[in-house]
Amino acid sequence: MPVSTTADGRKVWQRRTTGRQWAIWAGWFAFVVLLVWCWELMTRTTIWAFVYDAPRQISDLGNRMFPPRWSYIDRLIWPLWDTINIASLGTLLGIFIAVPIAFCAARNTTPSLYILRPIALFIIVASRSINSLIWALLLVSIIGPGLLAGIIAIGLRSIGFIGKLLYEAIEEIDESQVEAVRATGANGMQVLDYGIVPQVLPAFFGITVFRWDINIRESTILGLVGAGGIGLQLQSSLNTLAWPQVSLILLLILGTVLVSEWVSAKVRHAVI
Amino acid sequence: MASVPPVAGRRWRRPPVLIKDRNTRWIVYGGLLIYLALAMSTVDVNWQRVADGLERGMRFINGFLQPDFTSRSTDIYRGLIESLTMTLTSTVVGVLISIPIGIGAARNIAPPVIYYICRSIIAISRTFQEVIIAIFFVVMFGFGPFAGFLTLAFSTIGFLGKLLAEDIEDIDEAQAEAIRATGASFMQLINYGVQPQVMPRLIGLSLYRLDINFRESAVIGIVGAGGIGATLNVAISRYEYDSAGAVLLIIIGIVMLAEYSSSYVRKWVQ
Numbered sequence: 001m002p003v004s005t006t007a008d009g010r011k012v013w014q015r016r017t018t019g020r021q022w023a024i025w026a027g028w029f030a031f032v033v034l035l036v037w038c039w040e041l042m043t044r045t046t047i048w049a050f051v052y053d054a055p056r057q058i059s060d061l062g063n064r065m066f067p068p069r070w071s072y073i074d075r076l077i078w079p080l081w082d083t084i085n086i087a088s089l090g091t092l093l094g095i096f097i098a099v100p101i102a103f104c105a106a107r108n109t110t111p112s113l114y115i116l117r118p119i120a121l122f123i124i125v126a127s128r129s130i131n132s133l134i135w136a137l138l139l140v141s142i143i144g145p146g147l148l149a150g151i152i153a154i155g156l157r158s159i160g161f162i163g164k165l166l167y168e169a170i171e172e173i174d175e176s177q178v179e180a181v182r183a184t185g186a187n188g189m190q191v192l193d194y195g196i197v198p199q200v201l202p203a204f205f206g207i208t209v210f211r212w213d214i215n216i217r218e219s220t221i222l223g224l225v226g227a228g229g230i231g232l233q234l235q236s237s238l239n240t241l242a243w244p245q246v247s248l249i250l251l252l253i254l255g256t257v258l259v260s261e262w263v264s265a266k267v268r269h270a271v272i
Numbered sequence: 273m274a275s276v277p278p279v280a281g282r283r284w285r286r287p288p289v290l291i292k293d294r295n296t297r298w299i300v301y302g303g304l305l306i307y308l309a310l311a312m313s314t315v316d317v318n319w320q321r322v323a324d325g326l327e328r329g330m331r332f333i334n335g336f337l338q339p340d341f342t343s344r345s346t347d348i349y350r351g352l353i354e355s356l357t358m359t360l361t362s363t364v365v366g367v368l369i370s371i372p373i374g375i376g377a378a379r380n381i382a383p384p385v386i387y388y389i390c391r392s393i394i395a396i397s398r399t400f401q402e403v404i405i406a407i408f409f410v411v412m413f414g415f416g417p418f419a420g421f422l423t424l425a426f427s428t429i430g431f432l433g434k435l436l437a438e439d440i441e442d443i444d445e446a447q448a449e450a451i452r453a454t455g456a457s458f459m460q461l462i463n464y465g466v467q468p469q470v471m472p473r474l475i476g477l478s479l480y481r482l483d484i485n486f487r488e489s490a491v492i493g494i495v496g497a498g499g500i501g502a503t504l505n506v507a508i509s510r511y512e513y514d515s516a517g518a519v520l521l522i523i524i525g526i527v528m529l530a531e532y533s534s535s536y537v538r539k540w541v542q
Contacts, residue, residue: 043418057413133491148315
């Protein structure tokens with residue numbers, strides 16, 4: 001038992017043995033050393049004069065941004081419509097690719113456990129680890145700037161998200177319903193249609209609307225790399241240092257995000 | 273199963289999936305179809321440019337399959353070190369700041385004034401994407417990983433603060449009540465009544481945020497906040513798809529590693 005003896009010979013209970021206590025202390029010490037080392041590496045190229053100058057920059061920026069240039073709004077309506085379209089069509093594209101991948105990745109519906117399943121899981125991880133902005137950067141350089149690059153970027157990023165959540169939902173279904181449908185002599189497609197799909201459909205709609213909501217957020221910035229939408233306006237305003245326009249665009253993005261969040265919460269509430 | 277009498281000319285039909293009422297169903301589906309048609313018709317695609325791009329797309333796929341780690345290895349190495357150090361420091365700082373804010377934003381232990389202050393801090397931090405925050409920090413603090421560090425720490429606060437506050441609101445009140453009944457001070461209440469209940473989840477969430485911060489560090493480099501995103505941006509704008517493929521594979525590998533090890537750590541903690 002972890003006890004220590006005090007100077008006058010009494011025994012005192014401790015939570016941990018001395019060795020364990022030292023090990024924990026050494027662990028924390030190593031962690032702090034690692035942290036300090038990382039900090040040193042990271043700030044090696046930092047120009048501290050700019051950092052000390054920051055308060056002045058912040059107040060300067062605040063002054064420049066403050067009255068948003070409201071008259072700019074009529075140039076933002078079409079880009080906003082484009083942004084919403086990028087999100088919706090991208091989500092649709094993502095669904096079309098993600099659904100078959102999810103069925104291949106789920107342990108209980110996959111056609112081949114050792115070949116197709118690992119491939120499907122790799123596609124899901126690859127799509128999830130790369131942000132839609134990076135996909136957009138790549139696609140703009142491949143197929144040129146425009147809405148199409150944005151739609152495909154959003155779609156590619158959505159595959160991982162929808163695929164992962166959907167295949168987890170498929171793995172959690174009630175097997176007895178599938179068994180019952182199979183017992184009627186249904187073939188594979190019929191088992192899928194009557195036994196599995198009805199069970200995952202509510203989850204599927206919930207996931208889709210949730211992803212649509214996230215995609216609205218992400219599509220607002222895709223224009224920064226040239227993939228269409230309101231981000232294009234943001235980029236050009238930033239490049240010309242037109243800060244009153246930037247603040248108007250940010251307000252508009254905020255409003256759009258709040259509305260899409262509200263819609264998605266309503267739909268998910270109705271579905272689940 | 274309910275027996276359906278065999279009425280001539282009537283067949284069993286599948287019940288509708290979501291919306292039971294026929295008229296609402298038609299309105300909703302019709303509305304969606306009209307919206308899709310409108311959306312599709314306003315997408316203006318330059319097919320000529322897309323066709324020209326296909327050859328480049330093939331080169332990208334080739335570059336992804338035969339990545340070139342060597343010719344840009346110093347850039348990749350520097351970007352990776354910046355990303356990793358930025359990720360670790362920003363996560364630790366973000367977690368340290370988000371703990372008091374999370375405690376303050378829990379309705380059941382914080383007084384109303386502090387509750388509203390902390391909730392608004394969380395709301396501000398969660399509103400905008402990392403990239404937009406990064407643009408502002410780059411303007412304020414200059415180019416480089418320091419701006420990226422601030423961006424990631426700032427968004428960590430909103431993410432962890434919110435989830436931690438929700439977690440604290442869900443704790444078992446009986447344990448906190450028992451500690452309170454012994455005459456414990458506020459700090460002792462947090463230490464003995466709340467912390468043991470939320471600690472496993474806090475560790476899990478911090479690891480998850482570490483993973484997110486690494487992924488985001490690859491993005492904010494595009495707007496000048498340092499990290500491997502800058503390397504990637506340079507590689508893509510020079511059409512060096514084999515180097516870009518190498519960077520992407522490194523990102524995917526590290527994310528997979530992080531996901532695998534964090535699931536292991538979470539199992540060990542709980």
